[in-house]
Amino acid sequence: MTRCRLSIFILALLFATFQPVASLASDDPNVVFIEMGGSEDPRLSGVKAGFGLYDDHTALLAGLSLLGSSNNDDLFAGINMGVRFHPMDPFDYPVTPFIGLGGFVGYSWEEVNADDDDIDNDEDGDVDEEGETKTTIKDTLSAISPEVGLHIDLMGKGLLTLSARYNVTTQGREFDHWFYTFAFSFPLNF
Ligand SMILES: [Ca+2]
Numbered sequence: 001m002t003r004c005r006l007s008i009f010i011l012a013l014l015f016a017t018f019q020p021v022a023s024l025a026s027d028d029p030n031v032v033f034i035e036m037g038g039s040e041d042p043r044l045s046g047v048k049a050g051f052g053l054y055d056d057h058t059a060l061l062a063g064l065s066l067l068g069s070s071n072n073d074d075l076f077a078g079i080n081m082g083v084r085f086h087p088m089d090p091f092d093y094p095v096t097p098f099i100g101l102g103g104f105v106g107y108s109w110e111e112v113n114a115d116d117d118d119i120d121n122d123e124d125g126d127v128d129e130e131g132e133t134k135t136t137i138k139d140t141l142s143a144i145s146p147e148v149g150l151h152i153d154l155m156g157k158g159l160l161t162l163s164a165r166y167n168v169t170t171q172g173r174e175f176d177h178w179f180y181t182f183a184f185s186f187p188l189n190f
Pocket residue numbers: 119120121122123124125126127128129132
């Protein structure tokens with residue numbers, strides 16, 4: 001009971017501390033970002049680009065991702081969304097920590113035999129000629145990713161962001177992994 005009251009007191013104190021900051025008129029820019037990252041086991045690498053909407057304590061991110069595995073040469077393309085929470089405005093402080101939660105949904109493709117489907121898949125005038133192929137979805141991959149990281153302010157020109165993300169994917173628990181990234185965000189007026 002005492003601990004509960006103490007928690008509430010601390011929360012109230014934190015809230016009060018952040019209030020003056022939150023009440024300042026925010027001129028935070030929206031950003032475009034590009035991010036690169038990789039993981040050790042499984043060995044993956046990825047690139048991501050998109051938009052970010054920044055507020056004093058939150059950032060909403062959305063973009064397109066490519067995620068490739070060198071183990072089985074799968075390349076997943078998809079969309080990502082995320083939200084991050086920072087205790088202070090990353091554009092006003094040299095270094096700002098954050099925690100976040102992201103999501104990814106993507107597909108991989110493959111070329112398969114298509115010489116028996118009564119369709120001229122390659123539109124060369126011959127239907128089902130020998131060696132005709134078509135592109136189909138090979139696999140899907142979804143991930144939910146809690147993350148921690150740091151924003152480093154680039155002298156008002158943008159942010160360098162380092163993050164460690166734990167990807168929990170639809171490939172099974174043995175595929176879950178830490179994914180380490182760095183990203184650049186550049187202010188944009190929109
Ligand atoms: Ca054909």
